[in-house]
Amino acid sequence: MNIGQYNKLIVSRFVDFGLYLVDEQGNEVLLPARYIDGDPVVGDEIEVFVYNDSEDRPVATTEKPFATVGQVAFLQVSDVNRFGAFMDWGLSCKNLLVPFREQRATMRQGGVYPVYVYLDHASGRIVASAKIEKFLGNTFPRYRRGDRVEALVVQHSEIGYKVVVDNLFVGMIYESGVYAPLVVGETITAYVNKVRPDNKIDLTVSNSSRDEVEAVAESILDYVNSRGRDGIDDTLSPDRVKELFGCSKRVYKQALGHLYKTSRLAK
Helix, strand or coil: CCCCCEEEEEEEEEECCEEEEECCCCCEEEEEHHHCCCCCCCCCEEEEEEEECCCCCEEEECCCCCCCCCCEEEEEEEEEECCEEEEEEEECCEEEEEEHHHCCCCCCCCCEEEEEEEEECCCCEEEEECCHHHHCCCCCCCCCCCCEEEEEEEEECCCEEEEEECCCEEEEEEHHHCCCCCCCCCEEEEEEEEECCCCCEEEEECHHHHHHHHHHHHHHHHHHHHHCCCCCCCCCCHHHHHHHHCCCHHHHHHHHHHHHHCCCCCC
């Protein structure tokens, strides 16, 4: 049974406070009654997330955390005490601890920080670290030029955007190759340009994305020229964006940013 991951388990038996699920090795875990959906019967397969409760006992939930063990995510601090910072993890009865030793700078309540979620084998607990780079690049990246990857944007600087590639490696998308501004905290599709000797990866955005952004930018200009500029800004709702331009709000914002950057549309 994989702690900190999703598991497909079999309904074994029912109790007053929930039901027990079992894996192929016969290990049982409790799914509390409040997480039971529908009317399962013994023998049904259920996908659940398994974590350790406050008493370090494995427990299952059908809730979906914002990140599983081995992933990087931006999470918000919900509380700080003498043990460290506790982050909203997406589970209603379990926050995620970032011990003080794993903080790059002192975390504040309400702050949002990128963290790496991992299983502390000494304590058996799922915890997180803001020192994400020490968990990345520990294997050789077997990518070839042009390979498609998922990239989480974690920082913007003068030279470009620092990203986490497939939750495994550190990468960089250089400012000179960015067609429209990226948003820190968003996950984008990118393509490998080069793997560096230090195992860090240089990336580019996809050509197809460029084509889509350019097409939406032209649609925006056509709309403004024929109907005026009123309401065409960052506050336009996703539904209205879809209705007017047939794209997502993210692509719409990229197209707007491109128009601003090229001075084809004034802010």
